[in-house]
Amino acid sequence: MAHLSKRMRHLQSQVQSLGTVDLPSAVKTLKQLEGTLPAAIRKCRFDQTVTISIRLGVDPRQADQIVRGSIVLPHGIGKSKRxxxxxxxxxxxxxxxxxxxxxxxxxxxxxxxxxxxxxxxxxxxxxxxxxxxxxxxxxxxxxxxxxxxxxxxxxxxxxxxxxxxAGKVEFRVDDGGNVHCVVGKLSFDETPLVENVEAFLKYIRALKPATSKGQYIRNVSVQATMSPGVTVAAV
Missing domain, CATH: 3.40.50.790 (Ribosomal protein L1/L10, domain II)
Known part of the structure; x- marks a missing residue:
C-alpha cells in the first residue's frame, strides 16, 4: 500500500466525513479543502486542475460498449491547447x-x-x-x-x-469501465465548475450503449490535482 503524506491523510479525513453529497456541495467542498489544512502543512502553490471520474456499467471488452467522445464545455477548462x-x-x-x-x-x-x-x-x-x-x-x-x-x-x-x-476535451472509457475528464481549474467559481460537470454528465448519458445492461452511471467523483475525490450522489 502506498504511503500517504500528512497532507493527503488530512484531506482524505475531511472528504470521508462527508460521505456522498450533491454536485454543488461536492464542488464547494473541493474548493474549500485547501483552507482546512493546518499551518504546518504547506498549501498547494499552483492552480489545480479539476477532473471528473465516472464508473460506468459497461464492458469495454465489447466494441459496442466503448464509450468515447469529445466535448467543448460551457466554460472551457482554463487552458488553451497547442x-x-x-x-x-x-x-x-x-x-x-x-x-x-x-x-x-x-x-x-x-x-x-x-x-x-x-x-x-x-x-x-x-x-x-x-x-x-x-x-x-x-x-x-x-x-x-x-x-x-x-x-x-x-x-x-x-x-x-x-x-x-477553446478547451475541447476528449475522453475514452478505460479497461476498468472508468471515464476521466478535465472539467476546469480550482480557481473557477463554483457555478461554472458545476455547469461544466453537468454538461459532461449529460453528454455521457447520451452516449449510453444500447447493449449496456443494469445501472449505467455507477459512481461519480470530482477531484483536484492534489486532492482526493469527493463522491457525488447519483444523478
Missing amino acids: VLVFCQGDNVAIATAAGAEFVGGKELADKIKTGWTDFDVAIATPDMMGVVGPLGRVLGPRGLMPSPRAGTVTQDVAAAVKEYR
Missing part, C-alpha cells in the same frame, strides 16, 4: 488564421518521426491522411493521432482549431 494541423492549399491560411500553432504537411510529419510532439492536439484534413497514417506508432500511444470519431480528421479546420483552442 494545436497542430496537417493540411495543404487554402487550408494552410485558414488554419493559421484560426489560431493553430503549427501548420504544414510532410515537413511536420518528418519532424514528428524524430520524436517531436510539442503540441496538445493534432488535426488533419482527409486528403492528408496518407502523410499522417504512418505516424500512428508515434502519435497513437500519446493520444495524439487524428481520428474522424474524435473530430480531428475534418475538412472544416477552422472550426476544429477554434474548438480545441
Whole structure:
C-alpha cells in the first residue's frame, strides 16, 4: 500500500466525513479543502486542475460498449491547447488564421518521426491522411493521432482549431469501465465548475450503449490535482 503524506491523510479525513453529497456541495467542498489544512502543512502553490471520474456499467471488452467522445464545455477548462494541423492549399491560411500553432504537411510529419510532439492536439484534413497514417506508432500511444470519431480528421479546420483552442476535451472509457475528464481549474467559481460537470454528465448519458445492461452511471467523483475525490450522489 502506498504511503500517504500528512497532507493527503488530512484531506482524505475531511472528504470521508462527508460521505456522498450533491454536485454543488461536492464542488464547494473541493474548493474549500485547501483552507482546512493546518499551518504546518504547506498549501498547494499552483492552480489545480479539476477532473471528473465516472464508473460506468459497461464492458469495454465489447466494441459496442466503448464509450468515447469529445466535448467543448460551457466554460472551457482554463487552458488553451497547442494545436497542430496537417493540411495543404487554402487550408494552410485558414488554419493559421484560426489560431493553430503549427501548420504544414510532410515537413511536420518528418519532424514528428524524430520524436517531436510539442503540441496538445493534432488535426488533419482527409486528403492528408496518407502523410499522417504512418505516424500512428508515434502519435497513437500519446493520444495524439487524428481520428474522424474524435473530430480531428475534418475538412472544416477552422472550426476544429477554434474548438480545441477553446478547451475541447476528449475522453475514452478505460479497461476498468472508468471515464476521466478535465472539467476546469480550482480557481473557477463554483457555478461554472458545476455547469461544466453537468454538461459532461449529460453528454455521457447520451452516449449510453444500447447493449449496456443494469445501472449505467455507477459512481461519480470530482477531484483536484492534489486532492482526493469527493463522491457525488447519483444523478
